Amino acid sequence: MNTPKTILLHNISPDEFKKELIEELKIEIQNLLEQTKVEKTVEFLTRKEVAEIFKVSIVTLSQWDKVGIIKPYRIGNLIRYKSDEIEEVLIKKYPSQL
Numbered sequence: 001m002n003t004p005k006t007i008l009l010h011n012i013s014p015d016e017f018k019k020e021l022i023e024e025l026k027i028e029i030q031n032l033l034e035q036t037k038v039e040k041t042v043e044f045l046t047r048k049e050v051a052e053i054f055k056v057s058i059v060t061l062s063q064w065d066k067v068g069i070i071k072p073y074r075i076g077n078l079i080r081y082k083s084d085e086i087e088e089v090l091i092k093k094y095p096s097q098l
Helices: 013-036 049-056 058-069 084-091
Strands: 045-046 073-075 079-084
Touching: 045 049, 045 084, 049 058, 049 079, 049 084, 079 084
Parallel strands: none
Antiparallel strands: 045 079, 073 079
């Protein structure tokens, strides 16, 4: 049967130990996050899809294009928006709701 192991610490206070443990955990968690980070593929959204996301009209979307709130991409004669840039705008405009 397994018996619990006891670890004795000398010359360190409980608060110092806690602080060191937290710092090491933060580093380990950050390393794990970097290892598991998935590269997002950029998706291009239509004007209608973006208007629905923001719950605005296409006319309002066109005005936002002109003043630089969102950046349109022209692919031939089509207008598209990058999904990751739309997410950034959403985070900036509505941070408390996310």
